[in-house]
Amino acid sequence: AQLVESGGGPVQTGGSLRLSCSASVETYDDASCLGWFRQAPGKEREGVAIIFYDNTTTLTDSVQGRFTVSKDNAEKTLYLLMTKLKPEDTAMYYCAAARVCSVRTRCTDGSCHRLAPDSTEFDAWGQGTQVTVSS
Numbered sequence: 001a002q003l004v005e006s007g008g009g010p011v012q013t014g015g016s017l018r019l020s021c022s023a024s025v026e027t028y029d030d031a032s033c034l035g036w037f038r039q040a041p042g043k044e045r046e047g048v049a050i051i052f053y054d055n056t057t058t059l060t061d062s063v064q065g066r067f068t069v070s071k072d073n074a075e076k077t078l079y080l081l082m083t084k085l086k087p088e089d090t091a092m093y094y095c096a097a098a099r100v101c102s103v104r105t106r107c108t109d110g111s112c113h114r115l116a117p118d119s120t121e122f123d124a125w126g127q128g129t130q131v132t133v134s135s
Contacts, residue, residue, distance in 0.1 A: 002027040003095050008129030015085050019129060021078040021095030027124050028076040031097040036069060036080045037119060038091035038131075048093070049080055050116045052103065058116045062088075085133045092130050096122035 007019040019036065028034075033052045039045040049069035051057045057069050068081040078095050101117040 002124045003097060003126035005093065005095050005126045005129040008093060008131045010132045010134065011085055013086060013133055013135050015133070016081070016083045017085065017131060019080040019082065019093055019095075019131075021080075021126055023076045023078065023095075023097065025076055027097050028073075030099050031124075033098050033101040033117060033121075034071060034078045035096050035098070035116070035122060036078070036093060037096060037122075038089075038093045040088075040091040043091075045094075045119060047116045047119060050101075051078070052101070052114065056114050058114050060116070082131070085131075087133045087135050090131060090133045092128040094128045095126045097124040098122040 002024045004022045007017060011017055033050055035050040036048040037045050038048050047060055048063055049059050049067055051069045051071055059067055066084045070079045098121045101121045104115040105112050106115055
């Protein structure tokens, strides 16, 4: 497999988990960006966190201040540290890699941030790891 997630499981509200995604050398080295996505039952898949080739990151609004995305180039591994977990974070979490991903920046009132690429730009996906947050 090109991408293998681990680290999911049950956790109580307010708890923490760290997800890991181990990538093949080719998949990791060819990736322009790596990302975490999640899908809850009955809901569409949503982007959670993206890290670009230059280590710039972007997080979806609902996890700002709680989740951190990082990567280890030597280990070819992507991480998602999730803290202050809420029941609404319950979902299957997937990691993904894109060989080519759009790099767009939005600036508002002098503050700029990078926009997340669309999920269709990602061409390698893991099997997912389940995160269940109980209240």
